[in-house]
Amino acid sequence: xxxxxxxxxxxxxxxxxxxKVAKHFGRNVVLRDISLDVAEGEFLTILGESGSGKxxxxxxxxxxxxxxxxxxxxxxxxxDRQPPYRRRVNTVFQNYALFPHLTVEQNVAYGLRVAKRPExxxxxxVEEALDKVKMAAYAKSKPSRISGGQQQRIALARALVxxxxxxxxDEPLSALDxxxxxxxxxxxxxxxxxxxxxxxFVTHDQEEAMVMSDRIALLRSGELEQVATPREIxxxxxxxxxxxxxxxxxxxxxxxxxxxVRCAPLSWSAALPDGPALFSLRPENIRMTTASTTIAxxxxxxxxxxxxAFHGATELIRVECRDGLVLVxxxxxxxxxxxEVELEFCSTDxxxxxxxxxxxxxxxxxxxxxxAERI
Amino acid sequence: xxxRAYKAAVTLPPLVWVTVFLLVPYGLMFCYSFWSVSESQxxxxxxxxxxxxxxxxxxxxxQTLLRSMWIAARVTIFSLLMGYPLxxxxxxxxxxxxxxxYQLVIIPLWVSYLVRAYAWKTILGSDGVLNTLLQYVHxxxxxxxxxxxxxxxxxxxxxxxxxxxxxxPIYAALEHIPRNLVEASHDLGATPGQTFxxxxxxxxxxxxxxxxxxAFVLSLGDFLAPLLLGGPSGIMISNVVVSLFGAAYNxxxxxxxxxxxxxxxxxxLFFSERLEKKWSFS
Amino acid sequence: xxxxxxxxxxxxGSRWLLFHAVAVFAFLYLPIAVLILYSFNRExxxxxxxxxxxxxxxxxxxxxxxxxxxxxxSLQVAFAAMVISLTFGVPAALALxxxxxxxxxxxxxxxxxxxxxxxxxTGLSLxxxxxxxxxxxxxxxxxxxxxxxxISVATTEVFAGLQKLDRAQEEASLDLGANYWQTFWRITVPxxxxxxxxAALLIFTLxxxxxxxxxxxxxxxxxxxxxxxxxxxxxxxxxINAVSTIIFGFSLVAIVLWYRLxxxxxxxxxxxxx
Numbered sequence: 001x002x003x004x005x006x007x008x009x010x011x012x013x014x015x016x017x018x019x020k021v022a023k024h025f026g027r028n029v030v031l032r033d034i035s036l037d038v039a040e041g042e043f044l045t046i047l048g049e050s051g052s053g054k055x056x057x058x059x060x061x062x063x064x065x066x067x068x069x070x071x072x073x074x075x076x077x078x079x080d081r082q083p084p085y086r087r088r089v090n091t092v093f094q095n096y097a098l099f100p101h102l103t104v105e106q107n108v109a110y111g112l113r114v115a116k117r118p119e120x121x122x123x124x125x126v127e128e129a130l131d132k133v134k135m136a137a138y139a140k141s142k143p144s145r146i147s148g149g150q151q152q153r154i155a156l157a158r159a160l161v162x163x164x165x166x167x168x169x170d171e172p173l174s175a176l177d178x179x180x181x182x183x184x185x186x187x188x189x190x191x192x193x194x195x196x197x198x199x200x201f202v203t204h205d206q207e208e209a210m211v212m213s214d215r216i217a218l219l220r221s222g223e224l225e226q227v228a229t230p231r232e233i234x235x236x237x238x239x240x241x242x243x244x245x246x247x248x249x250x251x252x253x254x255x256x257x258x259x260x261v262r263c264a265p266l267s268w269s270a271a272l273p274d275g276p277a278l279f280s281l282r283p284e285n286i287r288m289t290t291a292s293t294t295i296a297x298x299x300x301x302x303x304x305x306x307x308x309a310f311h312g313a314t315e316l317i318r319v320e321c322r323d324g325l326v327l328v329x330x331x332x333x334x335x336x337x338x339x340e341v342e343l344e345f346c347s348t349d350x351x352x353x354x355x356x357x358x359x360x361x362x363x364x365x366x367x368x369x370x371x372a373e374r375i
Numbered sequence: 376x377x378x379r380a381y382k383a384a385v386t387l388p389p390l391v392w393v394t395v396f397l398l399v400p401y402g403l404m405f406c407y408s409f410w411s412v413s414e415s416q417x418x419x420x421x422x423x424x425x426x427x428x429x430x431x432x433x434x435x436x437x438q439t440l441l442r443s444m445w446i447a448a449r450v451t452i453f454s455l456l457m458g459y460p461l462x463x464x465x466x467x468x469x470x471x472x473x474x475x476x477y478q479l480v481i482i483p484l485w486v487s488y489l490v491r492a493y494a495w496k497t498i499l500g501s502d503g504v505l506n507t508l509l510q511y512v513h514x515x516x517x518x519x520x521x522x523x524x525x526x527x528x529x530x531x532x533x534x535x536x537x538x539x540x541x542x543x544p545i546y547a548a549l550e551h552i553p554r555n556l557v558e559a560s561h562d563l564g565a566t567p568g569q570t571f572x573x574x575x576x577x578x579x580x581x582x583x584x585x586x587x588x589x590a591f592v593l594s595l596g597d598f599l600a601p602l603l604l605g606g607p608s609g610i611m612i613s614n615v616v617v618s619l620f621g622a623a624y625n626x627x628x629x630x631x632x633x634x635x636x637x638x639x640x641x642x643x644l645f646f647s648e649r650l651e652k653k654w655s656f657s
Numbered sequence: 658x659x660x661x662x663x664x665x666x667x668x669x670g671s672r673w674l675l676f677h678a679v680a681v682f683a684f685l686y687l688p689i690a691v692l693i694l695y696s697f698n699r700e701x702x703x704x705x706x707x708x709x710x711x712x713x714x715x716x717x718x719x720x721x722x723x724x725x726x727x728x729x730x731s732l733q734v735a736f737a738a739m740v741i742s743l744t745f746g747v748p749a750a751l752a753l754x755x756x757x758x759x760x761x762x763x764x765x766x767x768x769x770x771x772x773x774x775x776x777x778x779t780g781l782s783l784x785x786x787x788x789x790x791x792x793x794x795x796x797x798x799x800x801x802x803x804x805x806x807x808i809s810v811a812t813t814e815v816f817a818g819l820q821k822l823d824r825a826q827e828e829a830s831l832d833l834g835a836n837y838w839q840t841f842w843r844i845t846v847p848x849x850x851x852x853x854x855x856a857a858l859l860i861f862t863l864x865x866x867x868x869x870x871x872x873x874x875x876x877x878x879x880x881x882x883x884x885x886x887x888x889x890x891x892x893x894x895x896x897i898n899a900v901s902t903i904i905f906g907f908s909l910v911a912i913v914l915w916y917r918l919x920x921x922x923x924x925x926x927x928x929x930x931x
Contacts, residue, residue, distance in 0.1 A: 063376075063832075085831045085832070085836050095825065099829070101850075111833035376827070381837045382752070382755060385755070393764065393805075458681075464675065482909070485911075486689055486905050487865075487866045487882060489868055491692075493893070538681065567670055592775065595775065599886075636777075640773070
């Protein structure tokens with residue numbers, strides 16, 4: 001697993017180091033051999049489907065769950081032996097977990113009060129924190145009297161006022177409606193830059209992960225599938241799962257023989273050892289063409305359009321070629337109804353991926369789904 | 376998320392307390408039931424089954440036990456007949472007044488048990504309220520003597536006392552029935568009667584089981600109402616125990632009877648729990 | 658009658674139910690009404706119709722020293738029993754909710770057993786314990802008896818409250834740096850305020866009224882129910898009606914207070930979970 005993909009992440013000593021962490025509840029294995037470093041000031045997203053173990057990993061870092069194996073280090077300090085209240089880690093909970101019997105102000109002051117800070121300091125820091133999230137006007141309200149978006153800000157202020165070294169966010173935007181969600185994504189990202197604290201953000205929403213993160217750690221069935229920057233994970237997915245989970249893709253099951261990749265009716269040359277190979281080809285890397293001349297390294301195929309899905313700026317079309325090959329192609333929208341088309345892509349855009357890093361367990365459906373079904 | 380120390384801190388104190396003041400006393404009761412009393416009225420700590428043998432041999436003990444169970448069974452049936460329709464009425468027909476009426480069922484529970492039993496005594500006595508009322512309106516000429524100091528008086532009083540106990544779990548069970556089930560039943564063509572018997576009643580069985588257990592167990596162990604209103608024919612098993620622990624001074628035999636009651640009660644609870652589990656679907 | 662739903666389909670069934678409900682309420686309230694009415698009857702208990710309404714029985718009552726001593730005893734016992742039950746019942750609920758330990762199922766049954774067990778068994782088994790330990794029977798033994806039996810009330814009420822408590826509340830507190838002790842007092846207890854107050858009120862009232870357990874553990878000093886019991890054996894007097902009426906009055910006030918507290922509290926909680 002490459003950990004140094006983000007240029008700025010590898011250059012500094014890690015703030016948090018997760019070493020070979022595993023977690024099982026009875027016989028149910030939730031996390032397996034997780035190793036991951038989080039850099040100072042980094043926005044790291046743990047992305048995964050529900051049940052992938054992402055919340056469990058977050059709860060282990062916060063201290064609500066004990067890892068079955070492995071260690072957590074924050075600098076020179078062994079973190080996993082500390083109770084949650086001794087860790088300089090704060091959490092923004094999924095449903096915010098604001099204390100209903102305390103006012104907004106008392107909620108934000110809570111961490112400082114239990115730490116027995118002087119009242120004058122508490123007052124000024126709370127005020128500052130509420131200002132930062134633009135909620136000063138609601139200081140005296142009870143949490144039940146403010147909206148979901150406002151509760152979200154208070155939860156942030158309540159965590160940040162303690163000046164943690166690391167902030168954990170457990171799907172904090174999932175309770176908000178789509179518009180507010182997009183707005184909060186931007187606000188959260190700029191707030192993170194402003195305070196300079198490392199964020200670990202848990203979500204199941206790949207778009208959200210792409211928009212906000214410095215790096216994404218893709219978690220699947222308790223194992224890390226890939227850790228990389230959004231661009232890298234999109235452009236160079238390591239596995240078929242990563243390619244499919246983040247954006248649309250065409251998965252091509254090919255056979256390599258003598259430096260030629262074959263996936264009937266396609267073929268192109270590549271310096272690969274003989275044997276089966278799996279390629280990911282993004283729909284936007286395939287073009288419709290009318291030109292008769294072929295550029296070097298490009299692959300061409302004809303097919304019949306069987307379905308068109310209009311997405312506004314672009315359109316996804318499903319093309320059935322010979323030998324049962326189906327390709328999904330992203331074209332600029334507004335082309336009207338299509339029938340026979342000639343497709344072209346550059347062979348270097350087909351990314352070799354591994355099927356999966358996760359050991360197949362019996363009963364799980366095959367992970368290489370027919371990608372064309374996803375349009 | 377809770378540390379071992381936290382769990383120990385919340386577990387150990389109640390565990391120790393319960394052990395000392397519940398488990399050990401029950402254990403003592405168990406021991407006593409195998410001991411005996413000497414001529415000089417001291418406890419002999421030799422183990423034997425004499426007390427249990429005596430329970431089977433002497434008619435009055437097991438007859439009283441049977442009579443107590445018969446009284447408790449009647450109390451249970453009458454409490455259910457009082458409590459179930461009332462709970463059904465409140466839950467399905469009382470509308471906005473539901474909470475108020477619910478409180479009205481609870482309020483009598485706040486009046487001392489003893490005082491309510493006493494009130495029945497003043498009502499049922501030969502020159503009590505009921506008899507003087509009947510004579511006042513010339514329905515009877517002489518006081519009706521069967522009203523007081525009879526099993527009737529005991530059953531009546533205990534029914535009065537345990538009707539709210541039977542009502543509460545039934546009402547809770549009825550309140551938990553999603554109303555759209557009733558609508559679905561009507562939608563599928565069931566009449567109100569069919570809906571009641573095929574949907575509402577089966578779903579309320581856990582409440583009925585709990586209410587019946589309450590009424591039966593608590594009335595089975597009662598000894599004050601029989602003392603106050605029962606007369607010689609209304610004596611119940613607990614009265615026998617009380618006298619064995621008091622004037623008769625035979626604690627071992629009393630402990631044996633108590634232990635039988637304890638076993639009876641615990642097995643009833645077990646049975647009722649099974650029934651509740653079997654009929655709860657959530 | 659107008660309080661019923663007006664749906665014609667249900668009218669006949671619900672009318673029958675209404676008559677039944679009225680009859681049950683009459684049955685439940687008849688003794689209480691008689692009790693109160695005859696506390697004002699100069700001719701004593703019984704005899705219809707009541708005539709010569711008077712406050713004499715209340716005057717007698719207020720001059721009756723032993724009754725007031727027993728009331729004071731009962732108040733002390735109820736308060737002490739409440740403290741014991743909460744001290745051990747609240748942790749027991751937390752343990753049942755959060756800890757796993759061998760024998761937990763037995764522990765749960767044991768704690769809850771006195772709730773349903775006839776008082777005579779609890780009373781007698783404790784009598785044997787105190788007898789075995791050579792403890793002299795007194796108000797103290799009654800306190801221990803009530804405290805032990807009523808742990809079940811505290812545990813059931815608080816356990817039900819814990820089921821509704823969002824675990825994230827306590828996690829958030831720990832996350833913000835509060836230790837377990839601080840979290841218990843600042844978050845857990847305030848969130849369980851209603852069940853705890855409810856349990857406290859219930860325990861207090863049940864202890865005030867308890868007689869079956871006390872019957873076996875009584876020493877020299879009487880509690881109110883035992884004092885009343887003693888007098889009932891000697892014969893009936895409207896003074897008992899008078900004291901019962903006064904207690905009933907206090908109970909009603911307590912119910913109304915509790916009810917208003919709960920309505921307000923539930924409003925706040927519902928608002929909080931939106």
